[in-house]
Amino acid sequence: MGPNRPPGGAPPPNETARLVAMLRLMHRIRAFEREAVAAMRSGEAPGVVHASIGQEAVAAGVCLHLRRTDRITSNHRGHGHALAKGADARAMMLELYGRAGGACGGKGGSMHIADFSVGMLGANGVVGAGIPIACGAAQGLKLLRQDAIVACFFGDGAVNRGPFLEGLNWAALYRLPVLFVCEDNGFAAFTRTAEATAGAGAAARAEAIGVPALSVDGTDALAVDAAAAELVAAIRAGGGPRLLHARCYRWEGHTGTDPAAYRPAEEVAAARERDPIRRLAEALAGRGVDAGEIAAIAAEAEAEMRAHREAARAAPPPDLAAAFADVQDIGAPAPCRA
Amino acid sequence: MPRLTFAEATRRALAAEMRRDPTVWALGEDLGRGGIFGQYRGLAEEFGPERIVSTPISEACIMGAGLGAALVGTRPVIEMRIADFTLCAMDELVSQIAKVRYMFGGQGRARLVVRMPGGMWRNSAAQHSQCLEAWLVHVPGLVVAAPGTAQDAASLLKAAIRCDDPVVLMESKNLWTAEGEVEEDAPPAEFGRARIARQGGEVTVVTWAASVPVVEAAAERSGVSAEVIDLRSLWPWDEAAVVASAARTRRLLVVHEAVTVGGFGAEVVARVIERLGPGGLRAVERLGAPRAPVPFAPVLEDAVRATPERVAEAIRRVAAA
Numbered sequence: 112m113g114p115n116r117p118p119g120g121a122p123p124p125n126e127t128a129r130l131v132a133m134l135r136l137m138h139r140i141r142a143f144e145r146e147a148v149a150a151m152r153s154g155e156a157p158g159v160v161h162a163s164i165g166q167e168a169v170a171a172g173v174c175l176h177l178r179r180t181d182r183i184t185s186n187h188r189g190h191g192h193a194l195a196k197g198a199d200a201r202a203m204m205l206e207l208y209g210r211a212g213g214a215c216g217g218k219g220g221s222m223h224i225a226d227f228s229v230g231m232l233g234a235n236g237v238v239g240a241g242i243p244i245a246c247g248a249a250q251g252l253k254l255l256r257q258d259a260i261v262a263c264f265f266g267d268g269a270v271n272r273g274p275f276l277e278g279l280n281w282a283a284l285y286r287l288p289v290l291f292v293c294e295d296n297g298f299a300a301f302t303r304t305a306e307a308t309a310g311a312g313a314a315a316r317a318e319a320i321g322v323p324a325l326s327v328d329g330t331d332a333l334a335v336d337a338a339a340a341e342l343v344a345a346i347r348a349g350g351g352p353r354l355l356h357a358r359c360y361r362w363e364g365h366t367g368t369d370p371a372a373y374r375p376a377e378e379v380a381a382a383r384e385r386d387p388i389r390r391l392a393e394a395l396a397g398r399g400v401d402a403g404e405i406a407a408i409a410a411e412a413e414a415e416m417r418a419h420r421e422a423a424r425a426a427p428p429p430d431l432a433a434a435f436a437d438v439q440d441i442g443a444p445a446p447c448r449a
Numbered sequence: 450m451p452r453l454t455f456a457e458a459t460r461r462a463l464a465a466e467m468r469r470d471p472t473v474w475a476l477g478e479d480l481g482r483g484g485i486f487g488q489y490r491g492l493a494e495e496f497g498p499e500r501i502v503s504t505p506i507s508e509a510c511i512m513g514a515g516l517g518a519a520l521v522g523t524r525p526v527i528e529m530r531i532a533d534f535t536l537c538a539m540d541e542l543v544s545q546i547a548k549v550r551y552m553f554g555g556q557g558r559a560r561l562v563v564r565m566p567g568g569m570w571r572n573s574a575a576q577h578s579q580c581l582e583a584w585l586v587h588v589p590g591l592v593v594a595a596p597g598t599a600q601d602a603a604s605l606l607k608a609a610i611r612c613d614d615p616v617v618l619m620e621s622k623n624l625w626t627a628e629g630e631v632e633e634d635a636p637p638a639e640f641g642r643a644r645i646a647r648q649g650g651e652v653t654v655v656t657w658a659a660s661v662p663v664v665e666a667a668a669e670r671s672g673v674s675a676e677v678i679d680l681r682s683l684w685p686w687d688e689a690a691v692v693a694s695a696a697r698t699r700r701l702l703v704v705h706e707a708v709t710v711g712g713f714g715a716e717v718v719a720r721v722i723e724r725l726g727p728g729g730l731r732a733v734e735r736l737g738a739p740r741a742p743v744p745f746a747p748v749l750e751d752a753v754r755a756t757p758e759r760v761a762e763a764i765r766r767v768a769a770a
Contacts (some may be wrong), residue, residue, distance in 0.1 A: 182521065216554030225553040232520050233553055237540055243513020244520070244545065251518030251525075254474060254499060261517075277510035284505065437555040439614040441592050441640045442685030 127398050133175055133332060134395060134405070137167035137388050138412035140191040143200055146420045147190065147207055147221070151367040155424060156208045160221045161188040165330070165362035168387035169294045170195040172335030173262055173355065176343040180259045182230040182248050184241030187222045188294075188361075189234030192264045198226035204419035210426035217429035218437075230259075238299075239269035242278035242291070249287035260288035260346050268299030270313045279320045282352035290342055291317065291354040294329065296361035301373055317354035329357030330382075332391040360385070450630040455602045455620070456488040458631045462603035463489070463526065465633070466610045467496055470524065473610055474500040476511055477528025477564075485530060486566065486625040512538035512563070516546050519561045524610060532567030532619065533579050546615045547590030559590075559615040562606070568659050568706050569743055570622035572750055578743035580658070580707035582619050586684045586716070592640055594682040595619040597661025599629030601638060601681050608637035616640075619683075621659035643687035645694075649676035652768045653694040655717055656704040657683060660755060664704050667760035673768040683713055691717060692724045700732045702767045704755050709737035732770035736763045 144164050150156035163170065166188075174195030177183070185192040194200060198214065206213030207221050214224050225233035232248060235241045245263030252259050269275050270293060282289045293313035297304055310316070314324035325342060327334045335357055342353040360382035364371035371379075392405050435446045453461070467473045474496075475489065481503035483490035493501040504511050508529065515527040529535045535542060546559045569578045586593050592614050596602040602620065609616035646665055651674040656664045661679045668675040676694050680686050695701045701721055703714035714735040722729065738753045 184517070214554065215552060215556070218554050219552040223552040225556050227520075227553070227556040232517070232557065233549065235545075237544055240513065240540060240545055243510040243541060244517035246510060247514030247517025247519075247525075248521045249517070250502075250514055251521040251523040254518070254523055255472070255521065257521075274509050274513065277505075277507040278513075280505060281507060281510045281514060285502075433554075437551050438589050439550075439592065441612060441614050444589060 127395070127400060129175065130391070130395055131400060131408070133171045133336065134388070134391050135408050135412065136171040136175070136195055137332065137391065138409050139200065139415065140167045140170060140194050141388060142412040142416040143194060143203070143419070144190055146204070146416045148363065148367045150207065150420060150423075158220045159366040159368060160207065161366055162363040163188045163191040163361070165382060165387070166294055166296055166359045167191055168332035168335050168391070169292065169329045169357045169359060170264070172332055173290070173292055173339045175336065176339045177262060178259065179229060180257070182232050182245070182252070182259065182261045183264065184232050184245040184248070184261070185234040185264045186238065186241060186266055186269070187234060187236050188266065189224055189264065190221070193224045193226060193231050193234065196226070196231045197229035198224065198231050200416065201419045201422060202226070204416070204423045205426050208423040208426065209428065210423055211429045212426055213429070216433050218433060239265055239272035239274040241265060242269065242274045243281070245289055246278045246281045246287055249282065249289045250285060253287065260290065260343065262290040262292055264292045264294055266299065267293060267295040267297070267304045267308065267313065269293070270316060271308055275316070276320070279317055279322050279352070279354070283321045286351035288346045289352040290346055291322070291352060293354065293356045295356060295358045298361055298365065300365045301369070312356065314354060314356040322352050322354050324354035324356060326356040326358070329359035330385045330387040330390070332387050333394060450632050452628045453599055453631045454626050454628050455599045456486050456625045458599040458603040458629075459488050459606050459620070460490060460492065461633055462606045464492060464495065466607055467492070467500065472523045473526065474502065474523060475526040475528060476502040476504050476515060478504055478506055478530050480528060484528065486622070488625065489528075508534050508537035509541055512541035513545060515561050516541060516549065516559055519559045520549070520557050524560050526562045526564065526610065529563060529565045531577050531622075532565035532581065533576050535563070535565055543588050547588045551590060558613055560613050561615050562609040563615070563617045564620055565617060566620045566622045566625070568621045568623055569750060569754060572745055572747055574745040575742035580619070580705065582683055583707060583711055583713045585617050586713055590615065591684065592616040592682070593619065593684045594640060595658035596681060597656070597658050597679045599627065599631050600635065601644070603631055603633070604635050604638035605681065608640060611637055612640070619658055623659045627662065638681065640682045641685035641687055642681065643690040644679040644681055645676065645690070646679045647675065647677040649674035651675060651698055652700040652702055652764055653678065653691065653698045654702045654704060654764060655680060655691055657681065658706065660704050660706050663755060663757050664760055667757040667764060670757065671761040671764040673764050675764050686717070688720055688724070692721055695721050695730065696725055699730050700767045700770070701730055702734050702736060702763055704736045704760055704763070706755060707737055708740050709735050710740045712737050732767045734763055734767050736760060
């Protein structure tokens with residue numbers, strides 16, 4: 112089952128503006144992650160980053176259909192999801208650098224970016240762990256009679272973990288407003304999806320549980336956009352959960368330090384040829400968007416993220432008291448003796 | 450005050466909290482049928498299936514969904530059915546619930562309760578009898594309580610539901626049908642405040658959960674003036690009360706149903722010695738289970754249990770040392 116591309120003909124002007132916004136978002140995600148990977152590789156930023164470069168159409172195509180009051184849960188490769196949901200890019204970059212003012216006060220880092228103020232309930236360092244959390248968020252929202260849905264991003268590796276089965280069953284059983292988004296970038300860490308996943312994959316597994324699913328080319332921004340529109344509308348109409356299986360390709364290694372020598376260079380080059388950003392830009396040019404405007408969008412995104420990185424470099428470290436704060440109120444830890 | 454079973458005391462406490470706060474709800478297997486120990490009996494009829502949620506056997510999702518629901522502003526009571534089944538949801542409890550507030554820099558709060566009916570009961574053997582409180586006390590972010598009286602079962606549940614931290618309640622299966630006087634309107638318990646179950650001057654005996662009545666009975670028959678301290682909560686725990694008593698008696702015994710090795714008794718003993726100094730005690734002992742799984746046959750189960758006889762012997766041994 113696959114969605115139809117938007118019908119031909121001149122789109123309404125606001126539709127073009129919406130797609131331009133999607134392009135801007137995708138550029139911002141890519142620019143953020145290029146700075147993040149460079150910061151990590153140079154040793155400026157501690158820890159590791161998992162970049163979603165090449166997958167931007169999935170985060171953008173889904174989140175542009177969400178409202179601020181909707182929630183998302185994300186995974187370890189979550190910068191794009193956070194930015195797409197409206198998280199503060201400056202605070203995210205400060206967090207990657209482990210600096211004061213970071214999105215999590217320097218206590219989470221790249222793998223635990225969260226911005227509850229825009230409904231981003233957190234990236235997650237454990238594969239599949241965001242799935243039950245998303246289900247519960249939807250259940251809680253339903254109990255509170257709040258008109259909001261939850262989108263749950265996970266990778267192809269997550270479909271082999273128990274929480275995937277448990278969560279889909281749960282969401283279907285209680286008819287919860289959850290959009291499961293399997294971002295299938297071809298690799299679970301260093302292992303190809305096909306070597307790790309039996310059967311026909313995420314969409315087939317979802318259908319077997321009674322969760323209607325769509326499969327799309329996740330590098331085709333317009334296809335993701337159309338599929339997400341259809342699925343989100345069905346969920347908002349009270350139809351219960353849906354799953355979007357978006358096939359894409361992870362341009363970078365598993366982490367910023369993984370040279371990904373387990374795959375041929377030609378394969379990566381071919382994936383880059385299918386660059387979702389370039390293709391969306393071409394589609395917009397075909398719709399009459401000015402080439403200068405398209406180029407400016409890219410330049411602005413790069414300038415924005417460079418500035419965030421400069422700010423992160425210059426920012427002070429967190430106050431050491433933060434190490435002992437926000438553990439728990441009852442039985443809070445005593446700070447270490449100096 | 451009425452005499453209530455532990456199950457009934459907690460049932461009434463939960464109902465009262467659910468009437469008081471519409472964001473409180475419970476989820477777990479067979480809750481609509483009253484829960485396996487009757488601790489939810491009648492609640493589905495009063496509160497409906499949306500607030501007393503009968504779930505699939507799906508521990509990871511029960512735990513994880515509880516967290517998700519807490520993050521959007523509800524206060525779930527997560528029922529694990531049998532404490533051992535929590536092991537199917539340890540990532541959700543240890544790496545998600547306990548960490549969420551901290552690792553997101555204070556953005557999210559896991560205002561939830563995890564009820565874990567644990568310990569030996571009706572010869573349930575190795576996978577339905579474990580006491581794993583030491584595992585959870587070890588995890589920053591969690592409050593851990595272990596009621597040993599019907600009153601505390603109710604008062605600690607109320608406190609747990611109102612608490613802004615995630616609270617694990619180590620309930621004892623063997624106590625569900627035990628009765629005690631319960632003041633239903635009693636205020637929520639205070640975490641970290643122990644109860645002196647029996648006053649005495651010769652030996653300080655520290656215990657919790659299902660071992661509380663065992664130790665009280667043993668103290669009676671020991672012929673020793675034993676001070677019995679029911680910790681009630683394990684994190685935080687009432688170090689001051691234990692240290693004060695041990696400083697007086699200078700003889701300390703810790704009794705728990707869990708395996709002795711690496712058990713919470715080790716923490717209690719270590720802290721008392723840190724506080725009183727290496728010469729601060731004349732005698733110290735831990736009495737728990739040997740490092741063996743819990744066996745099935747009653748005679749074998751008794752062999753790994755801290756029975757009243759063994760506890761009484763230990764009290765006398767520590768008193769005489």
